Amino acid sequence: MAKEEQDKILNEVTQSDYKYGFSSDIDTDSIAKGLSEDVIRLISSKKNEPEFMLEFRLKAYRHWLTMKMPEWAHLDIPPIDYQDIIYYAAPVQKAKLESMDDVDPEIRATFDKLGIPLDEQKLLSNVAVDVVMDSSSVKTTFKEALAEKGIIFCSFSDAVQDHPDLIQEYMGTVVPYRDNFFAALNSAVFSDGSFVYIPKGVRCPMELSTYFRINAENTGQFERTLIICEDESYVSYLEGCTAPMRDENQLHAAIVEIIVKDNAEVKYSTVQNWYPGNKDGLGGIYNFVTKRGICEGVNAKLMWAQVETGSAVTWKYPSTILKGDGSSSEFYSVAVTNNHQQADTGTKMIHIGNNTKSTIISKGISAGKSNNSYRGLVKVVKNCEGARNFSQCDSLLLGDKCGAHTYPYLEVHNKSAKVEHEATTSKIGEDQIFYCNQRGISTEDAIGLIVNGYAKEVINKMPMEFAVEAQKLLAISLEGSVG
Amino acid sequence: MLSIKNLHASINGKEILKGINLEIKPGEVHAIMGPNGAGKSTLASVLAGRELFEVTEGEVVFEQKDLLDLSPEARAKEGIFLGFQYPIEIPGVSTVNFMKTAVNEHRKYKGLEPLKAADFLKLMRDKKNLVEIDSKLTNRSVNEGFSGGEKKKNEIFQMAMLEPKLAVLDETDSGLDIDALRVVANGVNKLKNAENSTVVITHYQRLLDYIVPDVVHVLFDGRIVKTAGKELALELEEKGYDWIKEELVK
Numbered sequence: 001m002a003k004e005e006q007d008k009i010l011n012e013v014t015q016s017d018y019k020y021g022f023s024s025d026i027d028t029d030s031i032a033k034g035l036s037e038d039v040i041r042l043i044s045s046k047k048n049e050p051e052f053m054l055e056f057r058l059k060a061y062r063h064w065l066t067m068k069m070p071e072w073a074h075l076d077i078p079p080i081d082y083q084d085i086i087y088y089a090a091p092v093q094k095a096k097l098e099s100m101d102d103v104d105p106e107i108r109a110t111f112d113k114l115g116i117p118l119d120e121q122k123l124l125s126n127v128a129v130d131v132v133m134d135s136s137s138v139k140t141t142f143k144e145a146l147a148e149k150g151i152i153f154c155s156f157s158d159a160v161q162d163h164p165d166l167i168q169e170y171m172g173t174v175v176p177y178r179d180n181f182f183a184a185l186n187s188a189v190f191s192d193g194s195f196v197y198i199p200k201g202v203r204c205p206m207e208l209s210t211y212f213r214i215n216a217e218n219t220g221q222f223e224r225t226l227i228i229c230e231d232e233s234y235v236s237y238l239e240g241c242t243a244p245m246r247d248e249n250q251l252h253a254a255i256v257e258i259i260v261k262d263n264a265e266v267k268y269s270t271v272q273n274w275y276p277g278n279k280d281g282l283g284g285i286y287n288f289v290t291k292r293g294i295c296e297g298v299n300a301k302l303m304w305a306q307v308e309t310g311s312a313v314t315w316k317y318p319s320t321i322l323k324g325d326g327s328s329s330e331f332y333s334v335a336v337t338n339n340h341q342q343a344d345t346g347t348k349m350i351h352i353g354n355n356t357k358s359t360i361i362s363k364g365i366s367a368g369k370s371n372n373s374y375r376g377l378v379k380v381v382k383n384c385e386g387a388r389n390f391s392q393c394d395s396l397l398l399g400d401k402c403g404a405h406t407y408p409y410l411e412v413h414n415k416s417a418k419v420e421h422e423a424t425t426s427k428i429g430e431d432q433i434f435y436c437n438q439r440g441i442s443t444e445d446a447i448g449l450i451v452n453g454y455a456k457e458v459i460n461k462m463p464m465e466f467a468v469e470a471q472k473l474l475a476i477s478l479e480g481s482v483g
Numbered sequence: 484m485l486s487i488k489n490l491h492a493s494i495n496g497k498e499i500l501k502g503i504n505l506e507i508k509p510g511e512v513h514a515i516m517g518p519n520g521a522g523k524s525t526l527a528s529v530l531a532g533r534e535l536f537e538v539t540e541g542e543v544v545f546e547q548k549d550l551l552d553l554s555p556e557a558r559a560k561e562g563i564f565l566g567f568q569y570p571i572e573i574p575g576v577s578t579v580n581f582m583k584t585a586v587n588e589h590r591k592y593k594g595l596e597p598l599k600a601a602d603f604l605k606l607m608r609d610k611k612n613l614v615e616i617d618s619k620l621t622n623r624s625v626n627e628g629f630s631g632g633e634k635k636k637n638e639i640f641q642m643a644m645l646e647p648k649l650a651v652l653d654e655t656d657s658g659l660d661i662d663a664l665r666v667v668a669n670g671v672n673k674l675k676n677a678e679n680s681t682v683v684i685t686h687y688q689r690l691l692d693y694i695v696p697d698v699v700h701v702l703f704d705g706r707i708v709k710t711a712g713k714e715l716a717l718e719l720e721e722k723g724y725d726w727i728k729e730e731l732v733k
Binding site: 042069164426430431432434435436437438439440441442443449450453454 | 529
């Protein structure tokens with residue numbers, strides 16, 4: 001990266017706290033608080049869904065009623081009143097968007113502020129964008145250009161209308177609604193998200209990207225992403241998330257399902273920057289996410305790269321089922337917690353196919369009074385021959401009031417498997433900072449240098465534009481955490 | 484260049500420096516010697532601005548500026564360089580990136596544009612040759628996994644890159660074999676000119692065979708108790724510090 005760019009990033013460190021914390025004044029169509037079968041019917045009818053969708057939602061809801069919120073994570077979460085949440089809120093728009101001019105100027109202004117270009121003419125970078133505000137998708141760019149290659153990139157709602165067969169075939173096959181408490185909740189009330197379909201033999205020519213934005217008050221955001229990659233295809237997908245600063249906690253429970261077929265490859269990158277709450281731990285997003293991909297075909301590849309800096313609570317384990325012989329998956333993660341943030345995050349790699357390979361690189365950074373846990377499972381089933389895994393979990397501590405925890409789980413049922421695990425814990429010391437100071441480098445810049453050096457391995461895996469954003473975020477998130 | 488008057492400093496309420504007076508002019512090399520615990524390293528840390536130490540009395544003027552008013556990084560950019568007794572490892576941060584940040588911070592302070600990548604690399608190459616440091620070292624993370632001698636060489640390399648007005652070398656000779664000592668001393672001598680000054684803090688006369696001081700001070704119990712020419716170092720080497728203690732009692 002160019003020096004000027006780094007300077008710019010480091011200069012920004014000395015500025016704001018959470019710079020995405022504004023809210024926008026947009027007409028919102030929202031329903032009353034609370035959850036019931038009637039609410040689910042209302043959501044489904046508002047979205048004009050086919051019958052199978054409503055059935056899916058209701059089954060999920062009935063199952064959810066039988067479940068309890070999981071308590072095994074190293075997280076301290078006050079009880080959540082699920083009847084005190086608005087489950088559907090959508091910006092009011094004209095029925096059908098024909099061009100950018102039809103998008104509410106206030107919404108466009110919001111995304112301009114976030115630095116997300118919606119204007120195709122102005123788009124210099126080769127990225128197609130879908131933006132989701134509160135419960136619905138606002139605009140998807142480059143749809144037509146992608147369609148020429150047979151690629152479908154649209155909001156989940158549009159996919160339900162235009163490609164119900166694909167939805168019906170794949171939805172819930174990787175993350176069934178019975179999977180866990182939050183997956184069941186999401187399956188009952190999810191409102192939008194992104195849908196990606198890459199046909200056989202097609203390499204998606206641009207990065208596909210979704211920006212999620214919570215705007216309305218008292219609402220939960222429940223989105224769902226489904227990515228299907230047919231044989232010999234390739235896609236790189238990015239998601240970013242931000243929210244206004246509010247004093248109450250807001251719930252975000254998402255599902256991501258990815259299906260990777262023979263010799264296909266998916267890269268899935270996340271920069272998660274939901275509002276983390278203020279310095280005293282007031283407000284912030286509760287982020288409970290189930291992300292899972294299946295490498296269904298032979299030699300299928302799935303890479304997860306995530307930079308997690310936001311949310312008051314993060315509960316998230318992007319996982320891969322390695323079913324196809326020779327399939328492989330990599331997981332690269334940087335999770336930063338500061339002030340009172342809590343994160344329990346990691347991955348699961350389930351080795352089923354022969355000669356499957358997984359790599360896990362996890363970098364936790366804790367500051368303030370935060371708690372940061374890595375929780376990862378590597379499982380090799382009985383009939384899986386020649387599985388290989390390498391895991392590395394590093395923790396970096398800033399100050400002496402934060403915590404870092406590592407919970408690796410290994411379940412190996414086949415003797416041919418080779419599984420390695422390495423873990424380190426280190427601290428940014430006052431002596432390191434002073435050493436940098438003595439060479440003329442300010443404390444903020446020193447932390448930026450050290451943290452970015454520490455996270456380099458992960459950030460290097462992200463697409464360029466995201467890497468830049470990720471570096472900035474790391475620096476900003478840790479502002480004022482030493483000294 | 485540097486004027487220290489009646490400097491007192493303590494750590495955790497315990498007074499270490501008990502009234503230091505010292506004048507250093509441009510182009511001079513001063514050696515500060517003294518037994519363990521005399522306050523030599525504390526003096527170096529206080530000059531560099533380490534917050535661990537509290538200055539309770541006295542003043543330090545550096546190039547007409549009140550040094551004690553400046554942050555550690557501002558002191559560095561004003562031209563004070565501390566060669567650490569125990570240089571710090573910074574894993575994950577390449578020496579190139581570290582030095583580039585430092586050099587450009589210094590340039591910014593002087594109102595200069597950041598160096599272009601090519602110019603910076605050329606500067607690195609020149610300084611590496613000057614202090615005879617191996618490229619293998621500068622390609623790695625800052626001091627990570629370096630031997631004691633390599634760390635000290637790296638200090639001298641950084642000093643060459645930053646071209647300070649005043650270099651304070653804190654026990655740069657400790658833990659060095661004779662070859663490394665020569666390399667380090669040669670580096671210091673090559674960087675010396677009529678405009679800059681050097682303070683060499685050491686236990687032993689050995690280093691002063693290579694870096695010849697203009698003035699030798701003996702620091703004892705937080706005060707400078709004796710100041711003389713370079714012959715004082717030889718006398719200390721021969722007789723130890725006890726005779727100074729005895730002289731003090733008299």
